Amino acid sequence: SGINAEWSLRPGFEGIMKLFFIVSCALVLSTSALKCYEKDGEGKVNADKDCEADKVCAMGVFVPFEGYKGIDQMCLVKSTCVSGKITEGDNKDKQCDTCDTENCNKLVETEEYKCYMYTYDAAKKTLTKKADADDTCVVKKADPKTCVKMKIQDGDTQNDKYKDGGCGKCGENDSAFCEQCEGDKCNSAVKVTVNVLALFAVLKALF
Numbered sequence: 172s173g174i175n176a177e178w179s180l181r182p183g184f185e186g187i188m189k190l191f192f193i194v195s196c197a198l199v200l201s202t203s204a205l206k207c208y209e210k211d212g213e214g215k216v217n218a219d220k221d222c223e224a225d226k227v228c229a230m231g232v233f234v235p236f237e238g239y240k241g242i243d244q245m246c247l248v249k250s251t252c253v254s255g256k257i258t259e260g261d262n263k264d265k266q267c268d269t270c271d272t273e274n275c276n277k278l279v280e281t282e283e284y285k286c287y288m289y290t291y292d293a294a295k296k297t298l299t300k301k302a303d304a305d306d307t308c309v310v311k312k313a314d315p316k317t318c319v320k321m322k323i324q325d326g327d328t329q330n331d332k333y334k335d336g337g338c339g340k341c342g343e344n345d346s347a348f349c350e351q352c353e354g355d356k357c358n359s360a361v362k363v364t365v366n367v368l369a370l371f372a373v374l375k376a377l378f
Contacts, residue, residue, distance in 0.1 A: 204223065207274060208228065210245065229268065230267070235310070238281060245276075283308065318357050321349065
């Protein structure tokens with residue numbers, strides 16, 4: 172009866188196997204590496220790179236009309252990317268972003284296009300298209316390809332915020348001095364803004 176009592180206190184074989192399975196799963200989950208995109212030494216980007224346990228997926232930051240800036244795709248110790256910048260090592264001060272799911276640092280597909288650049292003559296209030304000085308723009312594939320050009324204003328004042336033209340969008344409240352268009356080199360035509368009322372008054376006085 173003593174032997175039977177002793178065995179009755181021990182877990183059965185099935186219970187031991189269940190416990191072993193649970194512990195094994197916990198160990199695997201706690202030590203399994205996160206898989207990320209990483210650019211190798213030859214510039215080739217590979218998916219499913221096994222990162223070390225203390226690292227997450229990382230990449231540069233997409234800047235509108237400029238493309239991705241900062242670090243390459245890699246595994247990174249999360250604490251070294253603070254407020255969007257690397258704090259130490261060879262990549263110090265470069266822009267960064269991190270995420271912690273499988274291959275989450277895949278870059279969004281982008282497209283390039285061009286916009287014309289301009290030179291503004293404040294004395295004559297004219298815009299001249301720069302020769303062979305196109306602005307190369309980078310946008311996410313789903314986003315519109317927009318260019319801007321300064322709109323010449325009537326009167327003595329002129330807001331020259333958009334005097335260089337190029338890639339971009341007009342600000343929400345900038346329609347009085349900014350023209351926006353969509354498409355490759357769409358900002359090519361230079362419009363001369365004339366005060367129609369003033370011209371009419373001059374013609375009326377002459378005739």
